[in-house]
Amino acid sequence: MALVVGRGFLVQPCSSSFICKNVYKPLSGVTNTFWPTRPGTTRCLTQTVARAQLRPTWLPGLDPPPYLDGSLPGDFGFDPLGLGEDPESLKWYVQAELVHARFAMLGVAGILLTDLLRVTGISNIPVWYEAGAVKFKFANTETLFIVQLILMGFVETKRYMDFVSPGSQAEGPFFGIEAAFEGLEPGYPGGPLLNPLGLAKDITKSRDWKLKEIKNGRLAMVAMLGIFVQASVTHVGPIDNLVEHLSNPWHKTIVQTLANSGS
Structure with a gap:
């Protein structure tokens, strides 16, 4: 019997009649750990298997949806609304x-x-x-x-x-x-x-x-969104904003600009 802990770990309990290492062969990424028990009891070997992430995802540790299998260029498992469920x-x-x-x-x-x-x-x-x-x-x-x-x-x-x-x-x-x-x-x-x-x-x-x-x-789509926002708030072009920021980097920032626009 195997016990699943959370989403990333698998703990395999041992029988008191034999040691687990005789049954379970060590795998890549598997750590064999002996936990001490009370005197007179059989020492049990547990195997903690950290499930390795096969590919990077937009949020580390998050399982991507099954329909995003990594075959698409730039697929990092990002589809929070489930728009791609239909092929x-x-x-x-x-x-x-x-x-x-x-x-x-x-x-x-x-x-x-x-x-x-x-x-x-x-x-x-x-x-x-x-x-x-x-x-x-x-x-x-x-x-x-x-x-x-x-x-x-x-x-x-x-x-x-x-x-x-x-x-x-x-x-x-x-x-x-x-x-x-x-x-x-x-x-x-x-x-x-x-x-x-x-x-x-x-x-x-x-x-x-x-x-x-x-x-x-x-990256360009995010940049375009930033250009739209800065034009709406400052009413000047991006180069003007950059020049103004470089003239006083500690006091001409996006946070202060947005704060002053609301006042």
């Missing part, structure tokens, strides 16, 4: 996270670069949250909106069709560039247009690249 929903959420991560990385890079150009005076451009209200001379707002709607709609439609039927977007003529839309697998397009450096020609052996991308993408 089909999980596939869609994986693609949704990947797209949001890529947009976030582009957004953070674009905001920081343009804000740096604005603060240094290299270019006379508006702060990022006012860029959408700028009137351009080469086209009016309505035209730009329609063009963006068509282009983004085309790209997103192709992405969705590739998700539904992987590899289908490389079939049929398309201005002679159909090979550029040949996906390596859903969410990872290939070809000379979308993978010019050929970093992941064999997508089945590119787990490290996938892991790096999703990690940086998640």
